Amino acid sequence: MLLSLKGIQKSFGGVKALRNGNLEVSEGEVHLLMGENGAGKSTLMKILAGMYHKDSGEILWRGHPVSFSRPSEAAANGIAMVHQESLLAPHLTVAENIYLGREPVTSFGWVSRRSMIEAATRLIADRGFQLDPNARVENLSPAGKQLVEICRAIAQGSSLLIFDEPTSSLSDFETCEVFRIVRQLRERNMGVIYITHRLEELRAIGDRVTVLRDGATVHSGNLDELSREQLIQHMVGRAVDTAYRREPVPPGEVLLRVEGLSRGMLRDISFEIRAGEIVGLAGLVGAGRTELCRVIFGLDAAEHGAFQVAGKKIVPKTPREAARAGTALIPEDRQHDGLALALPVSYNVTLPDLEHVSAWGVLKKSEETNLTTTYVERFRIKSSSPRQLAGKLSGGNQQKIVIAKWVARGARVFLFDEPTRGIDIGAKQEVFEQMDRIARSGAAILMVSSELPELIQVADRILVMRQGRLAGELPGRTTQEEIMRLAGFKSFPEDRAYESPSDSEKA
């Protein structure tokens, strides 16, 4: 056994982040660490990597009890972490980053650039990676940056690598690349701990799995003995109906009409969405889905083409104009573009439509509070009061605020860009139900998602984009294979394990 964590406990202030964290990893094993947001995955890994100190419990590393008080100590013992947000120095080269802090020196004590670059080149070639040691890190793709972190860990002589949601920002092609590398590490007998949210990835990569819930390990075992449903049940603590399918309503008038839209990579896009419809928008990362939403919402200006929102011609140049016409965007990066986290829930809910709760520029505070309370109740947002700070809420509740503020604004056309990213499985269901209610109340919805099973669950029909163009349209009850074929997805990960068995049964 390479590593075993036993009964790890950790509290922050009065909050118990970890009650009973257990995990065992052997050499040459890819161990998946799963759990909902706040289950304690990151805390457990940060304790292992020496970033936090455990309150109690035992860490056995190669059979010996250890406790790392600094990340450098963990690194010296062969434990390294590949971070979600890259912790590289962007202005330095690949080679400089790989050897940062441990630069080879000449007998004068100067850094020897040449031997550093030689060592880096050897390391990269040895693993068969595609990486230029002289490239500046800021010019690399997200996958490239992860590769540099992996090289750094290998150069440190690590025998256990921790991946913290490595694929959340990667395209499908890059994801395959990361999988290939992880498999390679396993073949070289290293231990890998792999934190992920994406159920679709599991079987492509993992050997065993440990599930954390509410700070405690609730399941540990071989992956192939576990169905997708059982796994979700372990994570959520109850059975979740993943077979949800939206019942379509008869479509009404056309609310969004896009004709011959072009801008940058977007070429001649035409479609329309009617009241009551939820239309999915699928495609590979980089196919232009987010770009399309940005143009419709006025964040980028269209070069050619016209659109109509609720029957009125409009070419919005700012989000303000788009919002006035009745368009709403629920952005992909909720924390960066969707919410003012340090401000109260009520400020966030009324922000797009302050006119509604003010007269002559003066706010009517009681009306604002009433309005917020109404929407907090309608969307079942779990907040203690309208004055609670938005940043204190869970990802799912934050997403509900972003949706609620546009419903409060009276928007008719909703653009949802990856609406379930980073929220728990239980909360996803609620987001779907809210989308259904919005559509039923007579709005039109365009939903971008990289999670194909979700698109199939929720959308009435699915538009597929490929390299900036609409490649086609599919009915809602389609299959993942059909979408991927249209999207131009060529290579599946090896052993075709990209989807779980239960999905193929459904299909």
Added chain:
Amino acid sequence: MQAKIQRLLPFFTLALLFVALTIATPHFLTKVNLSSVARQTAVINMMALGMTPVIISGGIDISVGSILAIAGLFGAMAIKSGQPIPVALAIGIGTGFLCGTLNGLFITQLRISPFIVTLGTLGIYRGIALVVSKGLPVHEIPASFSYLGAGTLLGIPVSLWTLAACAILMHFVLENTKLGRYTFAIGSNESAAYYAGVPIKFHLTSVYAITGILTGLAGMIEASRLMTGQPTAGQGYELQAIAAVVIGGGSLRGGEGSVAGTLVGAFIIGLLSNGSDLLGVNPYWQQVIIGAVIIAAVGFDELRKRKLSTA
């Protein structure tokens, strides 16, 4: 609860300072001394008041010392040329408004960071004031002008009344108007505010214009207090104004700050320097003390936030 106590820390500090000085020296709690503190601090306090919305919006304005000088100078010149005092006041305040608006336009239209823009205009406004006045102060102002900076109304300095009125107005604007709400939203998360349809450029420009207006008024108070229009007035005042906002809980990262906090911060600085004067502390040491208070205040605030974010 504990967080609330810590947020009130600046208020407690001010109260403690007040009590301590009352006990330490009989000369502190006298009408003469307190009036003189109020007059001396009125200018900085007014500038700090103007600085508050800028800092809440996530920006900064280091040109206010120069705006104070150019506004006071133009106002004084207007009086000397025979304009009535209200017209001169309007000219001083209007100059501040123009300077602030210009700052805002540079920041929003050229997309240059507020620090850089106001670093530039700090030089530009000061330079214009020196060029126009040929470096010489404007003297021989009618005595009636001294009312604004040195007069009293109902036994209380006029400048204190003015400050109180402006503070109440500013508090109302920040807490109860769209403009104030947008200021918080932009400072807390500019991108999210833009996505929500907030007209960022217009509001940011307004915020800098408001700073300019209050700084212009501060310039007129300073001119009235000294009975001159000095092209070299207000050097270094910008740092004291920023310090007051920060001691009072404003965050240079934006999204946080309040009028009450700023006033408390400004009066803490004022009392520290008045107290050291009364107790005969070497004025050189005063700078050290105020510097240490800034670091201590912000340090406590950061500790409080870190505790909140890990809990």
